[in-house]
Amino acid sequence: MTSHHLVAHSIEKLKRAHIRITPQRYGILEYLIENDNHPTADEIYQALSGRFPNMSVATVYNNLRLFTKVGFVDEMNYGDASSRFDFTSAQHYHAICEECGRIEDLYYPGLEDIGEVTTTLTGFKVKRHRLEIYGICPECQLKLEEQTGDRY
Structure with a gap:
């Protein structure tokens, strides 16, 4: 759309x-x-x-x-x-940079049924869910490499 x-x-x-x-x-x-x-x-x-x-x-x-x-x-x-x-x-998830706070949307079709799987495994009636993945974005990786000489 x-x-x-x-x-x-x-x-x-x-x-x-x-x-x-x-x-x-x-x-x-x-x-x-x-x-x-x-x-x-x-x-x-x-x-x-x-x-x-x-x-x-x-x-x-x-x-x-x-x-x-x-x-x-x-x-x-x-x-x-x-x-x-x-x-x-659409249901999506977030990758969050711990350096600059940038948030990227992440669509991962394999996780669409995680609510049903959770209900099956735990008996929980799932109302909503969210997934956050924390790391360092490509721009911050470059900046950190330049500052420290280490690869991230």
Whole structure:
């Protein structure tokens, strides 16, 4: 699906849930879909403040919470000060750089049935799951090699 189709599909879903489509909501959703860099609420606010001069950071937060409740957006809180937000069109996982904090989406079809497997093995009724893989991204590996002379 193109980003335009994802926006349209998401807007339809909001309408079915009887959620009013304000220009700000549309803008925030569109931004999340087009920027897969897992922005913080503050980054979204900065990016859209020119387009919506009357919008506050609180408006961005409230709408992100709403989208999270509806199931479009995952709030990713990995222990740093601000949560990052991720538009979720498909179940995916995250590779996180311990040096710079960069987060890469990782799609791994083999893990799709992990919920069912967990239920079978443990009897748990699985509500959700997430997988985080920590390491050092290629850019940071190069920087560290230059600084120390060691290979990472």
